[in-house]
Amino acid sequence: MEKTLLQLDQLSKHYGKLKAVDQLSISIKKGNIYGLLGPNGSGKSTTLGMILNVINPTSGSFQWYEGTHTTHQALKKIGAIIERPNFYPYMTALQNLTLICKIKQCSTENIQEKLELVGLWDRRHSKFKTYSLGMKQRLAIAAALVNNPELLILDEPTNGLDPEGIHQIRKLIFKIAEGGTTILLASHLLDEVEKVCNQVIVLKNGVKFYQGPVDAISQTFGFFELSSKNLLKLKAFLKDIPQIQSIREEKGSLIVSLNAEMEAEELSLKLAAANIFVTHMVKKMPSLEDQFLTLTQS
Ligand code: ADP
Numbered sequence: 001m002e003k004t005l006l007q008l009d010q011l012s013k014h015y016g017k018l019k020a021v022d023q024l025s026i027s028i029k030k031g032n033i034y035g036l037l038g039p040n041g042s043g044k045s046t047t048l049g050m051i052l053n054v055i056n057p058t059s060g061s062f063q064w065y066e067g068t069h070t071t072h073q074a075l076k077k078i079g080a081i082i083e084r085p086n087f088y089p090y091m092t093a094l095q096n097l098t099l100i101c102k103i104k105q106c107s108t109e110n111i112q113e114k115l116e117l118v119g120l121w122d123r124r125h126s127k128f129k130t131y132s133l134g135m136k137q138r139l140a141i142a143a144a145l146v147n148n149p150e151l152l153i154l155d156e157p158t159n160g161l162d163p164e165g166i167h168q169i170r171k172l173i174f175k176i177a178e179g180g181t182t183i184l185l186a187s188h189l190l191d192e193v194e195k196v197c198n199q200v201i202v203l204k205n206g207v208k209f210y211q212g213p214v215d216a217i218s219q220t221f222g223f224f225e226l227s228s229k230n231l232l233k234l235k236a237f238l239k240d241i242p243q244i245q246s247i248r249e250e251k252g253s254l255i256v257s258l259n260a261e262m263e264a265e266e267l268s269l270k271l272a273a274a275n276i277f278v279t280h281m282v283k284k285m286p287s288l289e290d291q292f293l294t295l296t297q298s
Pocket residue numbers: 015018019020038039040041042043044045046047
């Protein structure tokens with residue numbers, strides 16, 4: 001069993017009537033890359049704020065290291081970036097990181113390694129204000145790593161970056177994870193979580209919708225698009241097929257979603273045997289984007 005680094009138990013934050021986070025229970029186990037995925041306003045930042053002791057929970061609790069550490073002790077073993085990076089503009093990257101080591105009371109010996117990791121060692125003597133947004137974000141990641149944290153928490157680390165900057169941050173997250181650091185990444189981008197994470201926690205309106213492997217989100221049996229001159233007869237027949245989960249009419253076609261494996265050939269044989277002939281039949285898989293929307297809507 002992997003070690004549980006962090007356990008949330010029915011954690012809630014209410015702002016008046018608004019339940020920003022609602023009875024959230026999750027466990028963060030060592031060695032994984034977790035995506036905390038949800039649309040804007042779903043409670044991701046509030047959740048991170050609570051575990052980092054900057055937001056007081058309304059109710060519920062969380063435990064670090066199976067209860068062996070107080071939050072204060074645990075925070076020394078983790079790295080987090082939950083706001084836009086904030087460094088001294090007229091100081092160089094190296095000076096800024098040296099200062100951060102003083103504040104964090106950790107040794108400066110890791111600075112070179114971390115700056116190399118994020119690709120900024122060559123620019124260590126440049127003033128922070130001369131950095132691009134992507135470089136600033138990478139410096140923030142280096143700063144979060146100077147104490148060799150066991151868990152790295154990132155809140156929307158690619159927001160506002162250009163495609164190249166986004167690519168670099170994602171590559172960097174992989175490298176950090178490969179080095180054995182556990183990562184908790186909040187993002188509203190399904191695509192990002194899919195690319196970067198192996199575990200996903202889906203939030204909607206502060207409520208957990210799903211937690212599990214990223215691959216399982218995309219596990220689906222797909223759907224058929226069918227048309228026929230006699231839609232009513234077709235529909236009536238389809239209703240009795242056990243692999244069919246739901247039937248919806250759309251622009252004169254039927255959208256037939258499956259809850260088990262069924263190939264087009266199998267369905268057309270069944271239809272032909274019942275003397276039903278279709279004018280159109282395609283089997284499709286929903287895009288991940290569609291699935292995320294299904295997961296977080298209604
Ligand atoms: P996310 O990070 O997923 O975009 P947040 O955690 O920032 O979501 O916000 C969750 C909900 O809580 C939103 O509806 C937001 O407007 C609300 N909220 C966040 N902070 C406050 C606050 N300080 N006062 C009132 N409402 C807040």
